[in-house]
Amino acid sequence: xxxxxxLQRRYRVMGNEAPLFYDQPLTFVKGEGVWLTAExxxxxxxxxxxxxxxxxxxxxxVAAMQRQAAQLNIHTRYLNEQVVAYAERMTALHDDPLDCxxxxxxxxxxxxxxxxLARFVTGNTGVIVSDYNYHGNTRSLAELATAMAxxxxxxxxxxxxxxxxxxxxxxxxxxxQLEDQYIAHLQAAIDSLKAQGTPVAAxxxxxxxxxxxxxxxxxxxxxxxxxxVRAAGGVLIADEVQSGFARTGEHLWGYQAQGVVPDIVxxxxxxxxxxxxxxxxxxxxxxxxxxxxxMYFNTFGGxxxxxxxxxxxxxxxxxxxxxxxALNVGxxxxxxxxxxxxxxxxxxDVRGKGLFYAVELVQDRQRQVAASAEARQxxxxxxxxxxxxxxxxxxxxxxKIRPPLVFxxxxxxxxxxxxxxxxxxx
Amino acid sequence: xxxxxxLQRRYRVMGNEAPLFYDQPLTFVKGEGVWLTAExxxxxxxxxxxxxxxxxxxxxxVAAMQRQAAQLNIHTRYLNEQVVAYAERMTALHDDPLDCxxxxxxxxxxxxxxxxLARFVTGNTGVIVSDYNYHGNTRSLAELATAMAxxxxxxxxxxxxxxxxxxxxxxxxxxxQLEDQYIAHLQAAIDSLKAQGTPVAAxxxxxxxxxxxxxxxxxxxxxxxxxxVRAAGGVLIADEVQSGFARTGEHLWGYQAQGVVPDIVxxxxxxxxxxxxxxxxxxxxxxxxxxxxxMYFNTFGGxxxxxxxxxxxxxxxxxxxxxxxALNVGxxxxxxxxxxxxxxxxxxDVRGKGLFYAVELVQDRQRQVAASAEARQxxxxxxxxxxxxxxxxxxxxxxKIRPPLVFxxxxxxxxxxxxxxxxxxx
Numbered sequence: 001x002x003x004x005x006x007l008q009r010r011y012r013v014m015g016n017e018a019p020l021f022y023d024q025p026l027t028f029v030k031g032e033g034v035w036l037t038a039e040x041x042x043x044x045x046x047x048x049x050x051x052x053x054x055x056x057x058x059x060x061x062v063a064a065m066q067r068q069a070a071q072l073n074i075h076t077r078y079l080n081e082q083v084v085a086y087a088e089r090m091t092a093l094h095d096d097p098l099d100c101x102x103x104x105x106x107x108x109x110x111x112x113x114x115x116x117l118a119r120f121v122t123g124n125t126g127v128i129v130s131d132y133n134y135h136g137n138t139r140s141l142a143e144l145a146t147a148m149a150x151x152x153x154x155x156x157x158x159x160x161x162x163x164x165x166x167x168x169x170x171x172x173x174x175x176x177q178l179e180d181q182y183i184a185h186l187q188a189a190i191d192s193l194k195a196q197g198t199p200v201a202a203x204x205x206x207x208x209x210x211x212x213x214x215x216x217x218x219x220x221x222x223x224x225x226x227x228x229v230r231a232a233g234g235v236l237i238a239d240e241v242q243s244g245f246a247r248t249g250e251h252l253w254g255y256q257a258q259g260v261v262p263d264i265v266x267x268x269x270x271x272x273x274x275x276x277x278x279x280x281x282x283x284x285x286x287x288x289x290x291x292x293x294x295m296y297f298n299t300f301g302g303x304x305x306x307x308x309x310x311x312x313x314x315x316x317x318x319x320x321x322x323x324x325x326a327l328n329v330g331x332x333x334x335x336x337x338x339x340x341x342x343x344x345x346x347x348x349d350v351r352g353k354g355l356f357y358a359v360e361l362v363q364d365r366q367r368q369v370a371a372s373a374e375a376r377q378x379x380x381x382x383x384x385x386x387x388x389x390x391x392x393x394x395x396x397x398x399x400k401i402r403p404p405l406v407f408x409x410x411x412x413x414x415x416x417x418x419x420x421x422x423x424x425x426x
Numbered sequence: 427x428x429x430x431x432x433l434q435r436r437y438r439v440m441g442n443e444a445p446l447f448y449d450q451p452l453t454f455v456k457g458e459g460v461w462l463t464a465e466x467x468x469x470x471x472x473x474x475x476x477x478x479x480x481x482x483x484x485x486x487x488v489a490a491m492q493r494q495a496a497q498l499n500i501h502t503r504y505l506n507e508q509v510v511a512y513a514e515r516m517t518a519l520h521d522d523p524l525d526c527x528x529x530x531x532x533x534x535x536x537x538x539x540x541x542x543l544a545r546f547v548t549g550n551t552g553v554i555v556s557d558y559n560y561h562g563n564t565r566s567l568a569e570l571a572t573a574m575a576x577x578x579x580x581x582x583x584x585x586x587x588x589x590x591x592x593x594x595x596x597x598x599x600x601x602x603q604l605e606d607q608y609i610a611h612l613q614a615a616i617d618s619l620k621a622q623g624t625p626v627a628a629x630x631x632x633x634x635x636x637x638x639x640x641x642x643x644x645x646x647x648x649x650x651x652x653x654x655v656r657a658a659g660g661v662l663i664a665d666e667v668q669s670g671f672a673r674t675g676e677h678l679w680g681y682q683a684q685g686v687v688p689d690i691v692x693x694x695x696x697x698x699x700x701x702x703x704x705x706x707x708x709x710x711x712x713x714x715x716x717x718x719x720x721m722y723f724n725t726f727g728g729x730x731x732x733x734x735x736x737x738x739x740x741x742x743x744x745x746x747x748x749x750x751x752a753l754n755v756g757x758x759x760x761x762x763x764x765x766x767x768x769x770x771x772x773x774x775d776v777r778g779k780g781l782f783y784a785v786e787l788v789q790d791r792q793r794q795v796a797a798s799a800e801a802r803q804x805x806x807x808x809x810x811x812x813x814x815x816x817x818x819x820x821x822x823x824x825x826k827i828r829p830p831l832v833f834x835x836x837x838x839x840x841x842x843x844x845x846x847x848x849x850x851x852x
Contacts, residue, residue, distance in 0.1 A: 006505050013513035014728075015526050015710055017717025019503050027505040031498045049500070051725060057496055066492040070483055072457045073700040074475070077445050079432050079453040087439035100441050105531045105702045106726060112564045120577040137722055138538045140565045151546040151720040269725060274499040276531040276702035276726040284441055291443025294577040296563055299477060299695060300532060300702040302440075 021390065022383050031056030034404050034411055036388065047403045047415050048388045050356075053245050053270035054316035055406040061273045064312035068305045076103065076302045086307035089314060090281065093252060095261045097283040103302030105276040107241035107268025108136030111204070113280050113296070114237045114264045115140055118202035120293060121286050122233055126193035126200040127155070128186065131162040132212045132394055135204060135239055144204070147211045147394075157198045159189035165215030167349045167360065168368065179218035186225055190232045200234035202264075207254035208243035210402075213393045214358040216351050222258035230263075238262035241278075242356075245270040246317055246405060249327030249354030257353075273316075275309040276300070322405040326354040333357065333401075333412040340416060344423045346371055355407055358392065359399040370395030374426060381422045387415055447816065448809050457482030460830050460837055462814065473829045473841050474814045476782075479671050479696030480742035481832040487699045490738035494731045502529065502728045512733035515740060516707065519678060521687045523709040529728030531702040533667035533694025534562030537630070539706050539722070540663045540690045541566055544628035546719060547712050548659055552619035552626040553581070554612065557588040558638045558820055561630060561665055570630070573637045573820075583624045585615035591641030593775045593786065594794065601644035608644075612651055616658045626660035628690075633680035634669035636828075639819045640784040642777050648684035656689075664688035667704075668782075671696040672743055672831060675753030675780030683779075699742075701735040702726065748831040752780040759783065759827075759838040766842060770849045772797055781833055784818065785825040796821030800852060807848045813841055 004012070006027060026044070030037035033055040036044045046056065054061065068082070076083060087101040104110045119125055127144060129135070134147040143155035154160070162185065164178040186203075193200050207222060209215050226236040243254025244267055255262050264286075268278040279301070290296070300306070317323065330353060337359060341347035348362030348371075361371035361378070375397045382389055390400045403411065430438070432453060452470070456463035459481040462470045472482065480487065494508070502509060513527040530536045545551055553570060555561070560573040569581040580586070588611065590604040612629075619626050633648060635641050652662040669680025670693055681688050690712075694704040705727070716722070726732070743749065756779060763785060767773040774788030787797035787804070801823045808815055816826045829837065 006510060010510045013517050013527055015713035015717050017714050019723050021503045025505050028498055062496045065495055069491055070488045072454055077447045079451050084432060084436045091439050101439055116565050138564050139542050148721040287441035288443050291441055295574040297445050
């Protein structure tokens with residue numbers, strides 16, 4: 001009797017285009033800290049997933065979810081202490097004038113709402129994004145995306161400006177020159193939007209530029225970009241879905257490293273450690289003006305369960321000092337990756353900070369030709385060796401290293417030692 | 427020392443425009459079955475909330491969530507048995523060719539995705555909605571909404587067609603005439619979209635027309651509308667966010683009562699009993715064609731926790747025979763409401779089915795002038811008497827009665843008796 005495999009069953013009811021990792025996808029049955037256990041009992045070290053930021057199945061998060069789900073789970077049209085307390089705690093973690101939180105369930109919803117807000121408060125419609133961006137799966141965001149295929153054309157009211165990277169710049173290029181080039185591109189985008197009658201409403205960026213492969217950006221260029229956009233009547237939206245919640249070690253939020261206070265911040269992925277919790281932080285004035293013009297309600301957004309989970313995540317980050325861990329283990333990991341680069345010609349660049357690194361593989365260091373096939377091999381062989389990472393970049397040649405924040409030095413050693421072996425036997 | 431109230435604290439960090447029920451909002455601390463307990467210990471009978479469809483804090487749902495959250499919570503780029511099993515079970519509940527499920531987290535995301543799908547597979551861009559519709563909080567959906575204020579203008583690529591209601595039709599109007607009128611309006615909308623070069627991609631409707639105040643529609647008109655839209659190259663999207671999951675008692679899905687199989691079905695609210703779980707059901711062919719053209723990934727959508735919760739909700743609906751309960755208690759509730767209408771002139775109409783009723787309040791039955799102030803009074807006085815309902819309609823004069831599906835005959839009695847008293851002393 002023919003028994004379809006799980007993959008075949010999945011194809012049947014979810015289609016064969018729903019994204020899957022690996023040439024031979026993995027089936028997991030258990031998660032714990034930085035470990036995922038497959039159906040055959042084998043444990044895999046998770047060096048990729050940022051959503052379970054305080055670790056897979058963190059007992060404190062699970063308990064908070066369970067306790068609140070058994071007690072009360074309702075929407076925000078009734079008052080609730082936990083929900084308000086979470087909004088107070090979250091807004092206190094941001095600088096003025098970011099003092100108000102609008103709850104959503106996903107980062108896509110948060111970016112979608114941020115764009116609605118920006119368009120409303122500025123009265124403008126143009127949007128500037130970085131080239132090779134992805135901010136979510138709604139139509140408005142798909143129309144802005146350049147990092148992947150979408151069924152929608154790129155929006156006529158948008159411009160995509162490439163983010164400078166010192167690694168890819170011609171030898172001898174100064175950071176200042178690169179910054180000036182970006183600013184010139186940005187100014188051209190602003191002018192072009194204005195010329196066609198759709199002035200800029202927002203510059204929407206991930207301040208770490210994660211989908212853009214964590215480029216080595218000139219320090220301070222984001223602040224200069226924000227000034228330019230504001231002068232043209234637009235606002236800065238910082239998408240903290242990947243860069244936020246202590247990921248960088250240095251700061252709680254990615255925008256802080258850029259020395260800029262955004263007008264609107266969007267939160268997602270790690271916010272609920274896997275529970276669908278996301279949101280928009282901006283000024284109360286804007287939230288109320290927008291809310292007056294537009295009834296915004298999110299049925300599941302800001303439920304007491306979402307708030308309890310969000311609170312437990314912040315507790316874990318603080319109690320377990322995960323920002324300091326990201327900084328310290330991150331530094332150690334970076335050192336080890338840099339040492340690896342000295343012995344493997346294939347590694348063209350190691351960049352990033354905290355617990356987020358891009359290791360760019362190139363066919364030779366001079367010509368910097370993307371080693372895409374090799375990157376694919378490395379990712380699949382690491383999988384065979386029990387390590388989970390992924391790859392990014394227009395040429396899929398950049399290893400994406402972004403473990404849960406409970407990643408320890410021993411995990412970094414296991415990962416780098418295995419990567420070393422894989423690169424040696426490639 | 428001044429201590430701000432919870433409401434004042436909420437205004438500060440969530441703004442004063444975030445929707446709240448009642449002139450004096452309620453603060454809840456506990457939910458159980460059809461009951462919500464306020465901070466002062468008082469219990470309120472919930473005759474409004476459809477999200478906790480199997481009852482507030484249902485132990486089976488809470489246990490399933492807790493068990494899975496403690497075990498594994500990961501995205502769909504890895505394989506997982508529970509997730510596939512849920513997709514199999516959900517698609518089996520729909521007729522051919524609705525055999526594939528795309529997971530999202532919210533009904534807004536589901537409708538957003540459904541529109542992206544419809545535009546892609548038809549190659550068209552026009553959308554027809556009903557007048558007084560609301561399908562979600564993204565920009566694309568806000569541009570279609572006519573049931574509430576939005577900061578966006580109504581889309582130039584959309585048309586809103588009023589839904590016929592026998593109650594509001596001139597005396598002597600036949601159902602057939604009303605249907606013909608709607609079909610003529612729909613044809614005009616189709617023609618007008620085509621004439622401006624944006625032919626219809628989709629007719630997007632809630633087949634119960636919940637936001638449109640559950641109008642008394644001519645039987646079978648939706649099937650005729652679907653034919654017309656398909657002939658023009660468009661598809662039918664049935665938004666089952668309010669009408670689905672046994673709400674009507676007669677059927678599991680609202681579209682079944684209309685005798686039509688939609689091309690795309692969107693699911694939300696009750697699907698996870700409060701856990702953010704939603705989705706789109708359509709044909710595998712379309713899912714794969716769309717997925718090939720557009721990378722669709724939803725980070726939290728279709729996690730094992732979402733699947734476990736969704737499975738527990740379906741279990742509860744089946745094991746506790748909640749569809750039969752909606753039918754039986756619904757019939758009883760309807761009879762009692764109709765009896766009430768005989769004694770209270772204020773009640774102009776009672777309509778609906780299963781556990782979803784609209785009780786329209788009018789200043790006099792002849793002229794059918796909306797009794798908006800009275801509806802507001804009724805809702806607030808019911809609150810004072812420990813009963814939760816809400817109101818709908820362009821004039822906010824229609825009582826919205828939509829309890830969890832575990833609503834029993836005794837609850838119906840308590841509700842109707844209290845409503846009787848409130849109407850008597852108005």
